[in-house]
Amino acid sequence: MDLKNKPKELLELNPYGKVPVLVDGDAIIYESNIINEYLEEKYRDVPLMPKGPEQRARVRIWMDYCNSRLHAAAHEVLHGTDPEKTEKAKEQLRGLLTSLEPEMAGHEYIAGDYSLADITFIPFFTRQQRYQVAIDERLPHVKRWMERLLARTAVRSTL
Ligand SMILES: N[C@@H](CCC(=O)N[C@@H](CS)C(=O)NCC(=O)O)C(=O)O
Incomplete structure (x- = not known):
């Protein structure tokens, strides 16, 4: 479209x-x-939300983090017209990704089992090179998580 x-x-x-x-x-x-x-x-046969209210809330917190914070900063980096604001958005993006490092240490997925929380980050990860913020060995846990998500068969089939 x-x-x-x-x-x-x-x-x-x-x-x-x-x-x-x-x-x-x-x-x-x-x-x-x-x-x-x-x-x-x-589609109840593919559960992507935990059962408990607290765990469900955690999933939604990360969905919101991704959509209202990460994507907002990424949008500014891509479409912003004021170089100063764009630079600030890149800094913000680095900060938001860095905050995920301790969350991902020792975890395969961000909120327990693979869930809608992980899925929400996938479009960001598929396009991360455009945002000029390297997800490399300086963000080792986020990098492994990104690679784990992008290697999933269902994700690969959309790329
Ligand atoms: N909060 C919305 C954001 C959707 C969004 O920004 N979509 C972009 C494309 S990725 C769009 O339609 N942009 C056109 C516009 O904003 O006019 C969602 O998560 O679905």
Whole structure:
């Protein structure tokens, strides 16, 4: 879809005029985290949320961290027009990734078992080179986590 020249169908489906939008029968769902939760609830044979309320809250905290903080800074790095703000966003991005290091030490996934929390970070990791913030040996646990996620069969099939 050409997002610079949005078809009117997009605005009919999503008043925010953004992708993704999921149309599933009569259901029209937008906002990527809400789409992910909808799919998780609908397809119960693939559980991607823990059972306990506290663990579910942890998953949602990381989903929110990714969407409202990491993606916001990444968006500024890619689309910002003020060099000073762009530099600040790069710093912010480094800080946000560095904060994940202790979270990932000794863990395969960010919130217990593989969950929607991990899945929320995958689009960021697939595009991380564009954001000019290296995820290398200075962020060893985040790097291993990223590699683990990108190596998953379901992820590889989308790349
Ligand atoms: N919070 C939304 C953000 C979606 C979003 O920003 N999508 C971008 C493409 S990745 C878009 O549609 N941009 C067009 C625009 O903002 O006009 C979500 O998570 O679904």
